[in-house]
Amino acid sequence: MIARSLYIIIVVLIGSAPVFSQPMKNWCGTIGEYQEALLERLERNKAALHDSPVAFRDIQYVPITFHLIAKSDGSGMVPKHRVLDQLCLLNEDYADLNIQFYFRDGFNYLLNDELYDNHSENTTLLNLSTDDQAINIFLPQDADPPNQVGQGVVLGYYSPAQDWLVIDKDEIGKDGLTFTHEMGHYFSLLHPFSGWEPNPWDVGTHGTQVELVVAPDGQTLVELANGNNCNSAGDRVCDTPADYLFGFGWDNCNFNQNVFDRSGTLLNPDEKLWMNYFFNCDEDEYYYTDMQQQLILQDLESDQRAHLRNGTTPSTTPITETPDGIAPINEEKINIYNAVNFSWSEVAGASSYLLQIARLPTFSTPVVIYDEVINGTSHTIEVLEPNVTYFWRVRPFNAYRTCTDFSRVYSFDTGADATTQTNDLVTAFIVEQNPIQNRSNINIFIQATEAFTGNLSLYNMAGQEVSTFGDRDFNLGENRLQLMPGSLSNGIYLLVFDTSAGLMTRKILIKS
Numbered sequence: 001m002i003a004r005s006l007y008i009i010i011v012v013l014i015g016s017a018p019v020f021s022q023p024m025k026n027w028c029g030t031i032g033e034y035q036e037a038l039l040e041r042l043e044r045n046k047a048a049l050h051d052s053p054v055a056f057r058d059i060q061y062v063p064i065t066f067h068l069i070a071k072s073d074g075s076g077m078v079p080k081h082r083v084l085d086q087l088c089l090l091n092e093d094y095a096d097l098n099i100q101f102y103f104r105d106g107f108n109y110l111l112n113d114e115l116y117d118n119h120s121e122n123t124t125l126l127n128l129s130t131d132d133q134a135i136n137i138f139l140p141q142d143a144d145p146p147n148q149v150g151q152g153v154v155l156g157y158y159s160p161a162q163d164w165l166v167i168d169k170d171e172i173g174k175d176g177l178t179f180t181h182e183m184g185h186y187f188s189l190l191h192p193f194s195g196w197e198p199n200p201w202d203v204g205t206h207g208t209q210v211e212l213v214v215a216p217d218g219q220t221l222v223e224l225a226n227g228n229n230c231n232s233a234g235d236r237v238c239d240t241p242a243d244y245l246f247g248f249g250w251d252n253c254n255f256n257q258n259v260f261d262r263s264g265t266l267l268n269p270d271e272k273l274w275m276n277y278f279f280n281c282d283e284d285e286y287y288y289t290d291m292q293q294q295l296i297l298q299d300l301e302s303d304q305r306a307h308l309r310n311g312t313t314p315s316t317t318p319i320t321e322t323p324d325g326i327a328p329i330n331e332e333k334i335n336i337y338n339a340v341n342f343s344w345s346e347v348a349g350a351s352s353y354l355l356q357i358a359r360l361p362t363f364s365t366p367v368v369i370y371d372e373v374i375n376g377t378s379h380t381i382e383v384l385e386p387n388v389t390y391f392w393r394v395r396p397f398n399a400y401r402t403c404t405d406f407s408r409v410y411s412f413d414t415g416a417d418a419t420t421q422t423n424d425l426v427t428a429f430i431v432e433q434n435p436i437q438n439r440s441n442i443n444i445f446i447q448a449t450e451a452f453t454g455n456l457s458l459y460n461m462a463g464q465e466v467s468t469f470g471d472r473d474f475n476l477g478e479n480r481l482q483l484m485p486g487s488l489s490n491g492i493y494l495l496v497f498d499t500s501a502g503l504m505t506r507k508i509l510i511k512s
């Protein structure tokens with residue numbers, strides 16, 4: 001929908017001429033040289049299908065890696081829950097094909113101003129980042145391909161040479177054609193109106209009987225309505241009707257203009273194809289035709305896609321619950337602000353949680369101040385400000401199950417007190433999993449400015465030492481250690497870290 005509204009805005013800005021007489025503002029960048037490069041694969045897939053048709057089979061799980069591009073300071077990144085939503089939507093759209101996608105290895109983050117501003121001038125960096133065992137999806141600020149900069153609004157494209165997809169981050173995780181359409185290109189499908197991209201049908205230019213034999217791109221044969229030349233014209237797929245790009249700018253899901261092909265047969269495009277440009281059909285009506293489905297399955301079977309067939313099945317345990325917030329307690333006024341511990345209940349099936357903290361309960365950007373994946377049920381946040389009301393929520397997911405909603409929204413107020421977080425020797429002292437299961441280890445992360453020896457011990461809230469871990473040597477840089485406190489009664493304890501530069505403490509909660 002955004003594509004259309006942007007297009008209309010541009011047209012209005014240019015002048016009052018009818019929509020169709022304006023130069024094409026591309027909705028999809030998989031045109032020109034990309035489309036030509038796809039043709040070869042399409043023909044190979046067609047030939048393979050002709051020799052041995054693909055049989056529908058059990059669910060195939062396909063690894064995917066999303067590359068989230070942001071400015072160097074981390075701002076501008078797509079909100080991560082929208083990527084979860086996108087995977088959920090994609091899996092709905094591909095359920096009929098028995099193809100399901102999963103995150104091969106979480107998100108990849110690319111924080112780089114130049115990449116954010118212009119990904120197409122920095123393809124070396126993209127190349128270095130590609131995951132050679134997954135489908136690669138890059139999510140920049142805008143998706144103008146290298147060969148089309150300035151031509152219009154490009155919401156996504158597939159580069160056959162690089163074998164990656166680039167999708168405008170604003171298109172992620174919402175209804176609309178973009179993502180599933182581009183995934184069709186990834187699996188070798190063309191537009192049903194192939195050849196008409198530079199210049200859509202327009203009654204003033206092409207008339208109600210279209211006499212062209214070669215489409216406006218100068219090379220694609222114009223497909224006839226009766227399908228006689230469907231193997232060599234248009235998208236070369238015979239169960240998608242001939243289409244001369246009637247959908248672009250059409251504001252509903254029923255194209256009812258009387259347009260005839262050169263043999264005088266009425267054209268009847270299929271508005272509901274994912275690969276078409278009709279934006280105004282019901283979301284759940286879009287589909288791939290039988291032949292398109294066969295081609296997708298054949299492409300996945302091909303040698304070029306061997307890297308995707310790794311035999312891995314992700315955890316398919318459904319995630320049916322949302323977590324309950326534990327800390328900070330809802331509507332609590334806490335004393336401190338610079339080391340606030342968040343924790344929530346574990347949810348069956350979840351391997352990760354998306355924690356969001358915002359200034360408003362709507363969680364709309366830019367008031368989301370924290371949006372990170374946590375592999376556990378607890379995390380300490382050090383970036384909050386004093387005397388502020390915050391809202392937080394948490395969303396469980398795993399590599400394949402990403403449709404579960406967020407928890408309810410909780411709020412709390414920070415106080416004005418700063419805890420002593422660091423000293424000259426120690427720039428980070430973090431208890432990584434908190435609360436701690438009774439009899440489990442305490443995992444500590446310490447960042448040191450130089451090598452030194454320090455002493456760690458555990459006190460109960462009555463001030464009695466309950467465990468001592470003795471002197472420990474720390475290296476310059478990152479240090480991780482596990483402390484074994486043994487069996488303790490449930491409750492709050494104080495972990496004391498004694499260094500020559502000062503004493504630091506962390507509250508920990510032990511529970512069964």
Ligand SMILES: [Zn+2]
Pocket residue numbers: 028029030181182185191
């Ligand atoms: Zn396209």
